[in-house]
Amino acid sequence: xxxxxxxxxxxxxxxxxxxxxxxxxxxxxxxxxxxxxxxxxxxxxxxxxxxxxxxxxxxxxxxxxxxxxxxxxxxxxxxxxxxxxxxxxxxxxxxxxxxxxxxxxxxxxxxxxxxxxxxxxxxxxxxxxxxxxxxxxxxxxxxxxxxxxxxxxxxxxxxxxxxxxxxxxxxxxxxxxxxxxxxxxxxxxxxxxxxxxxxxxxxxxxxxxxxxxxxxxxxxxxxxxxxxxxxxxxxxxxxxxxxxxxxxxxxxxxxxxxxxxxxxxxxxxxxxxx
Amino acid sequence: xxxxxxxxxxxxxxxxxxxxxxxxxxxxxxxxxxxxxxxxxxxxxxxxxxxxxxxxxxxxxxxxxxxxxxxxxxxxxxxxxxxxxxxxxxxxxxxxxxxxxxxxxxxxxxxxxxxxxxxxxxxxxxxxxxxxxxxxxxxxxxxxxxxxxxxxxxxxxxxxxxxxxxxxxxxxxxxxxxxxxxxxxxxxxxxxxxxxxxxxxxxxxxxxxxxxxxxxxxxxxxxxxxxxxxxxxxxxxxxxxxxxxxxx
Numbered sequence: 376x377x378x379x380x381x382x383x384x385x386x387x388x389x390x391x392x393x394x395x396x397x398x399x400x401x402x403x404x405x406x407x408x409x410x411x412x413x414x415x416x417x418x419x420x421x422x423x424x425x426x427x428x429x430x431x432x433x434x435x436x437x438x439x440x441x442x443x444x445x446x447x448x449x450x451x452x453x454x455x456x457x458x459x460x461x462x463x464x465x466x467x468x469x470x471x472x473x474x475x476x477x478x479x480x481x482x483x484x485x486x487x488x489x490x491x492x493x494x495x496x497x498x499x500x501x502x503x504x505x506x507x508x509x510x511x512x513x514x515x516x517x518x519x520x521x522x523x524x525x526x527x528x529x530x531x532x533x534x535x536x537x538x539x540x541x542x543x544x545x546x547x548x549x550x551x552x553x554x555x556x557x558x559x560x561x562x563x564x565x566x567x568x569x570x571x572x573x574x575x576x577x578x579x580x581x582x583x584x585x586x587x588x589x590x591x592x593x594x595x596x597x598x599x600x601x602x603x604x605x606x607x608x609x610x611x612x613x614x615x616x617x618x619x620x621x622x623x624x625x626x627x628x629x630x631x632x633x634x635x636x637x638x639x640x641x642x643x644x645x646x647x648x649x
Numbered sequence: 650x651x652x653x654x655x656x657x658x659x660x661x662x663x664x665x666x667x668x669x670x671x672x673x674x675x676x677x678x679x680x681x682x683x684x685x686x687x688x689x690x691x692x693x694x695x696x697x698x699x700x701x702x703x704x705x706x707x708x709x710x711x712x713x714x715x716x717x718x719x720x721x722x723x724x725x726x727x728x729x730x731x732x733x734x735x736x737x738x739x740x741x742x743x744x745x746x747x748x749x750x751x752x753x754x755x756x757x758x759x760x761x762x763x764x765x766x767x768x769x770x771x772x773x774x775x776x777x778x779x780x781x782x783x784x785x786x787x788x789x790x791x792x793x794x795x796x797x798x799x800x801x802x803x804x805x806x807x808x809x810x811x812x813x814x815x816x817x818x819x820x821x822x823x824x825x826x827x828x829x830x831x832x833x834x835x836x837x838x839x840x841x842x843x844x845x846x847x848x849x850x851x852x853x854x855x856x857x858x859x860x861x862x863x864x865x866x867x868x869x870x871x872x873x874x875x876x877x878x879x880x881x882x883x884x885x886x887x888x889x890x891x892x893x894x895x896x897x
Contacts, residue, residue, distance in 0.1 A: 543703065
């Protein structure tokens, strides 16, 4: 046990570990807060779909020798609006709309990677991310995006709650449902883009889904669910980073596994409680 | 002449070019209890959705003699949808959280709830006899209790009119009777206008002061007494008219 604390102390001395913890905690907070709304609205896989689109946008950025985040933010945002429109106007079910845009994103990414060549290694590093290599600038960007997500959720909390519980009643209450939906989905695209460097395109949706569904197992009030999802996400990031350092495991995947453990514990806690 | 709570003029609603409602005109007076009946597909729910501005329509709808464009209808209208159509039994919210969400319509951005809002929510729950449920998760309540929570949500901002779309569909007979009694109490004692869509014609006959029979257009709209004397309604209901009219 003493050895573990020594290793944690040792890890904390490294600047890259400090950056990873700060960026990861902000990311976890933003993802988990949004996750509660997305999961309850049966839109949880949008994180997965948008992450696949970001695979294509990273490929485009590498092809153009541009910053992946700069290219990905507008394009993934656009893709999120396409999913929303397909769902609203084209009578395509939400999950099918996500699947459609997601498969298009993956296919485009693979085609660009195979035809352009030369940057396959860089591109595939985005599949699983590397939280330990985030730069100071990326930490700032993640922090700003996550704080924006939290701020918007605080400002629109009651509207989001009303829409999540009963969209029709929210509309009758004068809430601009379409506008709020658009805001929610654009925030999701922002947080997904900021998350691809941290856990990668393959795992970013897990940070949206897992803390939310773990919290949903335990608490009975809406506000408490959001707070607990945030707590789960932050703790899992911290434990995940230290565990990956100590056990020499990939950080992104370890964070997801810790989240999964939280879900299992929450699940059995609820069952035991009855 | 008293102010009309609702005034509908020549309302037509089309879905993909097909008329679901055609040329509907009606007036609702304060403290009326209007029961809306009609066969499946007769446009009952469409009428409610048009009144609430949820579907595009031709014609005019006025609440308290003002149109939608210059009047925030939501402050004066309480709405109770068909419960089972949307309620997620696992939704993480307490009954109080659901009830207090009824005041959102009266709030401006950024919406913030005050102590008064919670007091209003607790009062609405008290009226419906569900104060003891306030900290219970909505999904763990019985069908009748959930319906009362949703009715409390519709009442919390003290609307002048309650619009209800088949709210008793999922209730057992006992809960249904209790629900009707609550509505009647609100109508008689608090002078809340009730606009009630239902398939339950017998119960509508028992409580409504006016009956609206709809079949894509208005077939009959009048007082309960007029309904009982209407030969046209005898044609529609046959011997059933006598059963409906037997309440007095």
